[in-house]
Amino acid sequence: MLMAAAACGGSDDKAETGASASSDAGATKGGKVGLAYDIGGRGDQSFNDAAAVGLDKAKGEFGMEAKELEASPGETDAQKEERLRLLASGGFNPIVAVGFAYSGSVKKVAAEFPDVKFAIVDDADATGPNISNLVFAEEQGSYLVGAAAALKSQKGNVGFIGGVKVPLIQKFEAGYVAGAKAVKPDIKIQVKYLSEPPEFTGFNDPAKGKTTAQGMLDAGADVVYQAAGGSGGGVFEAVKGANAMAIGVDSDQALTADKAVSDVIITSMLKKVDVAVYDFLKNYTANSLKGGETRYDLKAGGVDFSTTGGKVDDIKSQLDEYKNKIISGEITVSQTP
Numbered sequence: 230m231l232m233a234a235a236a237c238g239g240s241d242d243k244a245e246t247g248a249s250a251s252s253d254a255g256a257t258k259g260g261k262v263g264l265a266y267d268i269g270g271r272g273d274q275s276f277n278d279a280a281a282v283g284l285d286k287a288k289g290e291f292g293m294e295a296k297e298l299e300a301s302p303g304e305t306d307a308q309k310e311e312r313l314r315l316l317a318s319g320g321f322n323p324i325v326a327v328g329f330a331y332s333g334s335v336k337k338v339a340a341e342f343p344d345v346k347f348a349i350v351d352d353a354d355a356t357g358p359n360i361s362n363l364v365f366a367e368e369q370g371s372y373l374v375g376a377a378a379a380l381k382s383q384k385g386n387v388g389f390i391g392g393v394k395v396p397l398i399q400k401f402e403a404g405y406v407a408g409a410k411a412v413k414p415d416i417k418i419q420v421k422y423l424s425e426p427p428e429f430t431g432f433n434d435p436a437k438g439k440t441t442a443q444g445m446l447d448a449g450a451d452v453v454y455q456a457a458g459g460s461g462g463g464v465f466e467a468v469k470g471a472n473a474m475a476i477g478v479d480s481d482q483a484l485t486a487d488k489a490v491s492d493v494i495i496t497s498m499l500k501k502v503d504v505a506v507y508d509f510l511k512n513y514t515a516n517s518l519k520g521g522e523t524r525y526d527l528k529a530g531g532v533d534f535s536t537t538g539g540k541v542d543d544i545k546s547q548l549d550e551y552k553n554k555i556i557s558g559e560i561t562v563s564q565t566p
Contacts, residue, residue, distance in 0.1 A: 262325070266328075367498070375405035375412075380548075385415070406566065408562075438455065477497030
């Protein structure tokens with residue numbers, strides 16, 4: 230799932246800023262952590278699964294007990310609030326909410342439970358002394374896979390499929406388009422979204438992902454990048470059927486996607502949600518949490534591109550050059566299309 234408000238600017242370093250969270254708990258190993266997934270939950274092969282990896286690592290290292298709950302398609306903010314209250318009132322502390330859809334709910338429930346530490350992934354708007362905001366520079370990682378798409382395309386025609394047209398997913402689009410045009414200014418880039426707010430099914434509709442990708446491929450695209458959560462599986466199916474190339478997102482999807490289609494994935498835009506969740510839980514156990522924003526960008530190793538399968542080995546040096554220019558500040562990537 231790819232859900233969040235666009236991350237605010239901030240420094241290039243992974244720095245925790247803002248008011249310190251209260252530190253009356255979490256100084257020892259163990260404890261009960263609650264994790265509230267977005268639509269698709271554990272098993273989506275992408276965004277939620279990345280959060281689950283971080284949770285599992287922390288559970289193993291710190292002896293934490295965990296309760297995992299999952300959002301349902303079309304649910305209300307009140308239902309999200311109730312999920313968070315259930316965890317907080319059940320003694321779970323800290324609590325991690327995965328995705329920007331929890332923004333208002335986290336802000337409200339965190340105020341009701343001031344002694345419980347909350348983290349929200351992909352949102353900088355829910356603020357409070359006991360809230361940590363874990364955000365990413367998706368536009369930077371997407372710039373790199375956009376460059377990869379342009380370098381690999383034989384037709385000069387590539388596609389981008391976003392799950393839902395929200396500011397976060399537009400960061401992926403903006404970076405992808407900029408990276409592709411940096412390589413080939415006249416490249417054709419097809420852009421489609423599967424749904425628009427308040428309809429969020431675009432993150433969990435493989436059938437629509439497949440038909441949308443087929444339309445792009447029929448219109449001449451030979452590389453398609455999807456930032457569409459659970460709908461991505463359908464995109465990969467269409468690409469496989471057309472003997473084209475795909476780019477994954479969040480996780481290294483050449484490893485996590487269905488084996489029947491994973492061979493078409495030439496690279497993935499890695500978004501280290503697992504690292505962010507693990508860091509938050511580690512800091513909790515060390516009694517060193519800080520409220521406010523932590524931004525994971527290229528310089529911090531929070532986003533990157535994958536090389537699994539060796540399909541971008543021939544262009545890796547070029548991608549690394551773009552990467553270094555972004556890190557140095559020579560290239561600035563816009564967060565908006």
